[in-house]
Amino acid sequence: MIQALSYIGFTSPNAEQWLQFAPEILGLEVAPRGPEGAVRLRVDDAPYRITIHSGKTDELAYLGWQTAGPAALDGSVAALKSRGIEVHEADRDLIALRPVTDLAWFIDPFGIRHELSWGLGTRPGSFRPGRPLSGFVTGRGGLGHVVLFVPDLDQAQDFYDTLGFRLSDRVEAGISLRFFHCNTRHHTIALAATPGRVGMHHLMLEVKSLDDVGAALDLCNQRGIPLAMGLGRHTNDLMTSFYVRTPSGFEIEYGWGGRMIEDEANWDIRTYDSGSIWGHKVPETAPRPGLLRPFKAGV
Template structure:
C-alpha cells in the first residue's frame, strides 16, 4: 500500500483571481487607497503587485464581484504531482490552464480543479518575477516563503471545508476562536500551510446552517512590513471615501494589528502588520488553542449601512435555500467524525 507523503510546508497562497465590473474603482482602490502597484494590462484586466512577482491579484472584467480562484504555489514538481494525484484519485475534473491564462497569472505551470463555495483551486510550480520597479505608496509587503496572505471563508459546513484543505495540502490547525455577536456565536478555525499563522480561516455560525455573506470569500489578508504603512493606508482608505468595515485593532490569536476595508466587489480586505510566525522551533511543540473573542482591542464596526445589512439578510435567505458547494470528493468525513 502506498504511503501518502505529508506535504505540509510545501504550498502557500500565491495569487487571487477576482471578477468585477468595477475595474475603474478597483484601480483607484488598489493604487491610491491601499498603495499597491497596479498594472493596467487592458481595459478588462488589472494586475496588482506586492513584490517582485508579476501578479498577486488578477482583476478581470466579469459579473461575479467576488474572488473566483485561489492560486497555490507548490515548491517542487514531485509535490505538484502528488497534489494532482490526490485530486484525480478523488475523481475531480482537472484542467490545465492555457498559455494565456498562465501568463496573466504570471506563472509557469497551471492546473485548475473545483474548490469550496465555487471558488476554483489553482496550483502552480513557479512564478515569474520582474525587475520593473514597484510603484507603491507602501514601503513593502511581507510575502516570501509565507505566501501573500490568507483568505477567510464563511461556511455552513466547516468540517467539510477543513477536510478539503487537509486532504489537498495537509494544512494544520493553528487555533480556534469563538466570537459572540449578539445572541449568536461565531466559530472560527485557522489553518496554516507553513510559518504564516494561517493561510485559510473558516467561520460558521454555531448551531445554525446559515451564511450571512454574499461573497464566497469573506475577506482577504495582506501584510505590510511597517506600522507606518498600516496607519497611512488606513487614512488613505478613509480620506478617499472607501468603506471601512472594522477599525484598527489587534487579534487575540496571531496578535496581528490590522484593519478591514471593503473592496469594490464587496468582500473585505484586511491590511495587517506583525502577526505571530509559527517558526520551526514553535512548530515542533505547537498545540492548537481556543480564544474567546477575536480581538484584544479595537476592530469595532464602522458605518454599517442599511444596504450592507440588507445584503447580509439576503445572504442568509440564500444560504437557507441553496446547497453550499463543498466538493464532497475531497471533503467527506468518515461517519461520525468531527473536526
Template structure:
C-alpha cells in the same frame, strides 16, 4: 502537500475602473502589465512577482479563484498524484491560462463548497522590480504569498474539513474566537501565521468575508488607515491587535464589497504548540463599526458559475 500559501487570487468585478484608482491610491498596489490574452483585466503587484491579485470584468463582484503555490515542480507532481488517488477532479491549465497567471503549470479544481481553486508552481518574477502605486513601504509577500482569505460557506461539513486536511494537507489551527462555526487552516509550509484560509459558516451565504494583506511596517497600516478615513470609505473594524496572530490591523471595505485587513506584524507569531482557544477576538481595538459581512457575500447561486450549479444537480 508542499504548499507555501496563496500565491495569487482572482476576482470578478463590475467596476474595474474603481479598482484602477483605488488599488494604487489607497492600498499602494502597483499595476502590472496585463497579459496579451487578457487586456481588459487589471493585474496588481505587491512584490516582485508578476502579479498577486487579478480583477477581471464581470457582471457582479465575486471571487473567481484562489491560486495555491506548490514549492516547485516535484511538489506539484506529487500533488497531482494525491489528487488522483483521492478522486478529486481537476483540469490542467492550457498554455494560454498559464500565460495569464504567469506560471509554468497549473491545475484547477473545486473545494466541496464549490469555490474554484488552482495549484501552480513557478510564477514569473523579476527581482527589485516592484514599485508601489503610492509612497508605501512595501508588502510582506515574497516567501509568504499574497495574504490570507476568509470565505463564507453555506454548510460547514466533514467533507470540507477532510478535503482541507487530508487532500490539501493543511494544518488545523482552530475555530478562532468568533461565534458560530469557523475553521482556520494553514498550508504545510507556512510557519509564520495561524492561517492562510478560513471558512465561516453562514447559512445560505457564500463569498469573501475578508482578505488579509501584510505590509512591511506599522507606518503602512497607519498611512492606509488615514487614507481610508480621509476618503470616508466604509469601515468594518477599527485598529486593533488580534489574539491569535499578535499583529496590528484594521478592516475596511474595498470597491468589491469585501473587506481588506491591512496588517503589520509587530511581534512574532506564538505558533501553536497546543490548540489555542482565545477568550476574545482581539486584545485591544478592532471595534466593529460596520457589518461583519459585506455586499460581496451573496447566495451560492450568485457566487457560483451557472454551469457548475447545473452539473451539480
C-alpha cells in the same frame, strides 16, 4: 503539498476602480493589463498577484496556490483525484492569463475554484509601491491570507487537510472560525461557519511597518471609504489591522506584525473566545459581506 497563497483573482463590474483604489489606498503597484484587459496588481517583485477581471457580478474567481514544482503539483493532483475530485490541466491560453509557469485547477466541494501552480517568477528590486510604503510581507509566507465562509466547517477542514493545511487554532465568538497554515505565516486560510451559505470575507495583506497601516487608515477616513472593522489587534495571529471595503464587495485586512509559527512541533492549538484583544469594532455603517451566497450542495 501547498507552500503558500501565490495569487488570487476576482470578477467585478468595478474592475476599473481598482486602478485608483489599489495604488492610492493600498499602496499596490498597477501592472500592465492582461491580454483579456484584466487589472493586474503587484504586491512585490512577482509580475502580479491580484487580478480583477471584468465581470457582471463581484465574485472570488480563483485562489492560486503555490507548489514547489512539477512533482509537487502532480502529488497534490493525485491526492485530490484519490478523493474523487476532478482536476483539469491548464492549456496555453489559461497559463497566459496567470503569473506562473504551469497550473492545474479544480472546483472544491463548496464551488470555489482553486489553481495549483508552480513557477511564480520574480524580478528582484522591481516593485514600485503606488504610494510611499515600506512594502508588503510576502516571500515564503506568500501573498497573505484569505478568510472564506463555508457551510460546513468539518467538511471544509477535511478538504483543506487533503491540500496539506494544518490547524493553527480556533475562535469561538458567536461565529466559529478555524485557522490553517501551510508555511510560517500563522494562517494562510481561515474558515468561518455560515450554514447554508458560501463566500469570501477578506484578503489580508501585511505591511512591514505599523506606520503604513496608520497611513492607509488616514486615507480611508479622509476619502470616506467604508471600513468593515476599525483598527484592532487579533488574539491569535496578533495582527494589528483594520478592514476596508474594496470596490468589489470583499474586504482587505490591512495589517502589520503578524505572528509566525516557527516551531511547529511545540505549537499549541488553542481555542480563543474572542477574535480581538482590542478594537476591530464594526462601525454602524459597515457594509454587509458582499461575497456571500446561498449554498446548495451539488450545484
